[in-house]
Amino acid sequence: xxxxxxxxxxxxxxxxxxxxxxxxxxxxxxxxxxxxxxxxxxxxxxxxxxxxxxxxxxxxxxxxxxxxxxxxxxxxxxxxxxxxxxxxxxxxxxxxxxxxxxxxxxxxxxxxxxxxxxxxxxxxxxxxxxxxxxxxxxxxxxxxxxxxxxxxxxxxxxxxxxxxxxxxxxxxxxxxxxxxxxxxxxxxxxxxxxxxxxxxxxxxxxxxxxxxxxxxxxxxxxxxxxxxxxx
Numbered sequence: 001x002x003x004x005x006x007x008x009x010x011x012x013x014x015x016x017x018x019x020x021x022x023x024x025x026x027x028x029x030x031x032x033x034x035x036x037x038x039x040x041x042x043x044x045x046x047x048x049x050x051x052x053x054x055x056x057x058x059x060x061x062x063x064x065x066x067x068x069x070x071x072x073x074x075x076x077x078x079x080x081x082x083x084x085x086x087x088x089x090x091x092x093x094x095x096x097x098x099x100x101x102x103x104x105x106x107x108x109x110x111x112x113x114x115x116x117x118x119x120x121x122x123x124x125x126x127x128x129x130x131x132x133x134x135x136x137x138x139x140x141x142x143x144x145x146x147x148x149x150x151x152x153x154x155x156x157x158x159x160x161x162x163x164x165x166x167x168x169x170x171x172x173x174x175x176x177x178x179x180x181x182x183x184x185x186x187x188x189x190x191x192x193x194x195x196x197x198x199x200x201x202x203x204x205x206x207x208x209x210x211x212x213x214x215x216x217x218x219x220x221x222x223x224x225x226x227x228x229x230x231x
Contacts, residue, residue, distance in 0.1 A: 012050045099147075
């Protein structure tokens, strides 16, 4: 009995993991009402599967497959029907317009003033007069457009030339070498070992490569050591 429960638990976990991967990252990053319902259902089925030593395993596989198919069907229908997408996910709601709270929309969003003020503070706005528009997104996040005289100055505002944005590549994270990053930068492990200068890679917390300067920044474990190694 215990052995069967142990096997069921492992199989249920692996099955749920694979289904979550197939459904995509939105299950975590942008949880909608439909995703939430399907996620809870899949979790409940997997939990029952793990501890039920009586019912055959394929019963739970069929149930999980049904919910997976429903999720894929809903996603497909949303792509084909904007009306259905609006019905299932809702629409963004403007809560603040030119520093003034829209009370009607606030009630529609099921938020109160304290919650709205808290979301503004999290975004860095403690005075609503600094807010031109605040939109409550379908993901539950608050998007804020500051007033033009309150937003931070950009390089374009002052006419300054800025270097082109570049992607910093992590070659080593917590002692693990990422060969894909090395390949993208046209480097190899021999080059990395040379740059480390004899340091044990297991002691490297982070080694980040800057392609613009061909330099490697090292941050070691359990120390405050941080160094920039130029080419």
